[in-house]
Amino acid sequence: MDRPLNLGLAGIGTVGASVARILTEKQEHFSKMTGRPIEIKAVSARDRNRDRGVDLSGVDWFDDPVRLAQEADIDLFVELIGGADGPALESVKAALGRGIPVVTANKALLAHHGVSLARLAQRKNVTILFEAAVAGGIPIIKTMREALRGNTVSRVYGILNGTCNYMLTRMEREGVAFEDVLREAQALGYAEADPTFDIGGFDAAHKLAILTSLAFGTEIDLASIFIEGISEISLDDIKAAAELGYRIKLLAVAQRTDSGIEQRVHPTMIPAGSALAQVDGVTNAVAVDTDLLGSILIAGPGAGGNATASAVLSDIIDAANGVYVSTFTVVPQSLTAYKRARMRAHEGGYYIRLRVADEVGAFASIARRMAENQISLESIVQRKASDDDGSVAPIILITHETTEAAVRKALEAVSRDGHLRGEPQTIRIETLA
Amino acid sequence: MDRPLNLGLAGIGTVGASVARILTEKQEHFSKMTGRPIEIKAVSARDRNRDRGVDLSGVDWFDDPVRLAQEADIDLFVELIGGADGPALESVKAALGRGIPVVTANKALLAHHGVSLARLAQRKNVTILFEAAVAGGIPIIKTMREALRGNTVSRVYGILNGTCNYMLTRMEREGVAFEDVLREAQALGYAEADPTFDIGGFDAAHKLAILTSLAFGTEIDLASIFIEGISEISLDDIKAAAELGYRIKLLAVAQRTDSGIEQRVHPTMIPAGSALAQVDGVTNAVAVDTDLLGSILIAGPGAGGNATASAVLSDIIDAANGVYVSTFTVVPQSLTAYKRARMRAHEGGYYIRLRVADEVGAFASIARRMAENQISLESIVQRKASDDDGSVAPIILITHETTEAAVRKALEAVSRDGHLRGEPQTIRIETLA
Numbered sequence A, B: 001m002d003r004p005l006n007l008g009l010a011g012i013g014t015v016g017a018s019v020a021r022i023l024t025e026k027q028e029h030f031s032k033m034t035g036r037p038i039e040i041k042a043v044s045a046r047d048r049n050r051d052r053g054v055d056l057s058g059v060d061w062f063d064d065p066v067r068l069a070q071e072a073d074i075d076l077f078v079e080l081i082g083g084a085d086g087p088a089l090e091s092v093k094a095a096l097g098r099g100i101p102v103v104t105a106n107k108a109l110l111a112h113h114g115v116s117l118a119r120l121a122q123r124k125n126v127t128i129l130f131e132a133a134v135a136g137g138i139p140i141i142k143t144m145r146e147a148l149r150g151n152t153v154s155r156v157y158g159i160l161n162g163t164c165n166y167m168l169t170r171m172e173r174e175g176v177a178f179e180d181v182l183r184e185a186q187a188l189g190y191a192e193a194d195p196t197f198d199i200g201g202f203d204a205a206h207k208l209a210i211l212t213s214l215a216f217g218t219e220i221d222l223a224s225i226f227i228e229g230i231s232e233i234s235l236d237d238i239k240a241a242a243e244l245g246y247r248i249k250l251l252a253v254a255q256r257t258d259s260g261i262e263q264r265v266h267p268t269m270i271p272a273g274s275a276l277a278q279v280d281g282v283t284n285a286v287a288v289d290t291d292l293l294g295s296i297l298i299a300g301p302g303a304g305g306n307a308t309a310s311a312v313l314s315d316i317i318d319a320a321n322g323v324y325v326s327t328f329t330v331v332p333q334s335l336t337a338y339k340r341a342r343m344r345a346h347e348g349g350y351y352i353r354l355r356v357a358d359e360v361g362a363f364a365s366i367a368r369r370m371a372e373n374q375i376s377l378e379s380i381v382q383r384k385a386s387d388d389d390g391s392v393a394p395i396i397l398i399t400h401e402t403t404e405a406a407v408r409k410a411l412e413a414v415s416r417d418g419h420l421r422g423e424p425q426t427i428r429i430e431t432l433a
Helices: A014-025 A027-034 A065-071 A086-097 A107-123 A140-147 A162-174 A178-188 A202-216 A235-243 A305-320 A362-372 A404-417 B014-025 B027-034 B065-071 B086-097 B107-124 B140-147 B162-174 B178-188 B202-216 B235-243 B305-320 B362-372 B404-417
Strands: A005-010 A038-044 A060-062 A076-079 A102-104 A153-159 A246-257 A260-271 A283-290 A294-301 A347-357 A377-382 A392-399 A425-429 B005-010 B038-044 B060-062 B076-079 B102-104 B153-159 B246-257 B260-271 B283-290 B294-301 B347-357 B377-382 B392-399 B425-429
Touching: A005 A014, A005 A065, A005 A086, A005 A305, A014 A027, A014 A038, A014 A305, A027 A305, A038 A065, A038 A305, A060 A065, A065 A076, A065 A086, A076 A086, A076 A305, A086 A102, A086 A107, A102 A107, A102 A305, A107 A202, A140 A153, A140 A202, A140 A283, A140 A294, A140 B140, A140 B305, A153 A202, A162 A178, A162 A235, A162 A246, A162 A283, A202 A246, A202 A260, A235 A246, A235 A347, A235 A425, A305 B140, A347 A362, A347 A404, A362 A392, A362 A404, B005 B014, B005 B065, B005 B086, B005 B305, B014 B027, B014 B038, B014 B305, B027 B305, B038 B065, B038 B305, B060 B065, B065 B076, B065 B086, B076 B086, B076 B305, B086 B102, B086 B107, B102 B107, B102 B305, B107 B202, B140 B153, B140 B202, B140 B283, B140 B294, B153 B202, B162 B178, B162 B235, B162 B246, B162 B283, B202 B246, B202 B260, B235 B246, B235 B347, B235 B425, B347 B362, B347 B404, B362 B392, B362 B404
Parallel strands: A005 A038, A005 A076, A038 A060, A076 A102, A260 A425, B005 B038, B005 B076, B038 B060, B076 B102, B260 B425
Antiparallel strands: A153 A246, A153 A283, A246 A260, A283 A294, A294 B294, A347 A392, A347 A425, A377 A392, B153 B246, B153 B283, B246 B260, B283 B294, B347 B392, B347 B425, B377 B392
16 A cells, blocks of 8 residues: 555635545545545635535644645645635645645636646646646546647537536527526526626636647637627527527637637537537537547536536546646647637638618628628528517528628628618537538 | 657557557657657567558567567557457567556457456556557547546446447438448448448447446456347338437447446437437447536547557557556456346336237237236337338337336247237337436
């Protein structure tokens, strides 16, 4: 039997309590895996007296996680505090600075400081493990950092926010409008009181920033991500998508193009018959397109105490086994600067829904604007909108592959022509491998 | 820069040649990953002069892979020879015996000798890596051995044979009969001249035997797997499944039950709206149900030179990084004996297709036999079979959850009653998580 792995646990919320409880309850299970006992040596949390369903009486308590990271007699520091800066950042830096490996579930920390932390870890010859930071229980970090290492990645994309996916699924299945589904999600605890971080696409963007770095060996650049949330998606869009053979998902996509790397989060139409389109409710999924492998898809729970704890525990056992992997796949000195591909250069098909005044020449003018911008149309559907009173003709256009710039220019011209009632709706169509 | 990893490669067929070529072409890519060059030091293959698209002129050649494993100056032995016994087994034993870690893509070797090889590896303190042995490029071995280590698995199941899945997909999409699809698959190289190993379910069974051991920490028991191939699946079954909201896939399933562990490979009806049901063509997929995580699904290419090479390369880099993992998740001394759950005790829903003589009392007698065996029916459909001439009434029964024993007893009684024309067809229904 090897020497125990002494673990310092900072942050004992839902995930931290799950981790502590499972390590205690499954002690025998874990020693079968490693031959090395894992012991919680020190913890840090604000409230010592809260019942967390696990006995932490023999454990060293620290009020300050930074002091825990600096002083505790530990072999591994597990950061479950959260937040991009403050005690999370300071404690992780302190642990790495002492040459102690770190396990973290903190996507914001990595999206903002991942590269500098990776360099610090490299200097100290220790590893940062963060399976739980992206897509909860889905082993996408291990897959990208280890299983795909022979591959050159061309695109990584997925459903990375369970709140949005739950809401879109409910809208599609039950025909419930966005605002009502949001209230329902908030009541169920799937959405926060201020839901902006989720439904605005920012949570998915943080996760995408990390996946981009793993995929392309580039420095993290959260600020360059094009972000569009789901709040403008209407039941009309969802119904039209279904009729056209698509489903609407909030996708996060990072893709290598001729001009750089595209990073984008936006509502996306994907073929209804694809496996990704069946990923419903709070489930997450990530797909990776590569040169050798072709494409793989991993789907599973993206959140929840136990699912996230499962990812943290896998990292803890890797640390117990002395696994060393470079933080973002390649060694930090090989990380290249992120070269942004402008969103205007994005190429793809588009769904465009217009509410057009019912007057002579309106449609001819729209058709002309599309042609002027070299946009060719795959289909044109005239549908009755749910709030249609006869004065407007709702028109849906599906374009062949074109560019974001062409679509924006065409729609600006159409708007100037004065035939539209309300803003045009555009949803990008993603071609899956 | 660390000392290079010297690699011995035994077997340079499609996969071996891909591995050698990619290691050469992507030398810079790999050194970014590991900081350690990977060099092919020795190879073994029958024909030295065949053009394999890669320059192996500076490499030590061995006619006998066992001698390579015994004598070459290598840090890692990569076995891509194939076959459960003979040179594959002898060379792997020789390498492990010298304390050299092994990477292999050989499912038959592991399904037959995995446990004794794991014990030998453990004694020598080296690891056996075999990502490519199950489901080609899908990282299911890494996921089960590493990413799910905190979890207790209740079931692992999947589409593990691309030939069968390709054939079932073609039958469903194009309405082509089994025999015609088989000829087509043989012409395309998706099926062997003697297709028994694939369409009889034996290939999937070999892979399942390995997954079972990883899932439950039990010794491998290939002989206990219940195996039924796809050759009895007719277009009538496929059409009926579609009408009832199912698709038919050859599933391999290992499941913990009250009486032991069930291992079974058989055509299976799964809900048409599930992500697994969208896994078409030669694509493979594996799902794992666990206590902490819930369920995850991984889908991707199950075969092909580059996809399989991708898995081998991931193992090679793990070996270069000194990763040590117990062969079947738990340390070999903790592997427990496999306790077989009898197939007769299997519980689930059943699709039963009967061709019944068009005579008075026939259906009443069938209904009575079902009731006598406590089988309750979810639906009863009378369909016109494609070869129906009016003298038989084709009847399809979907049962509620019952047991294999009850279904067999009921169908034996129905057969004895003399109303059937031809053998009854039964297809098990799998409930997905």
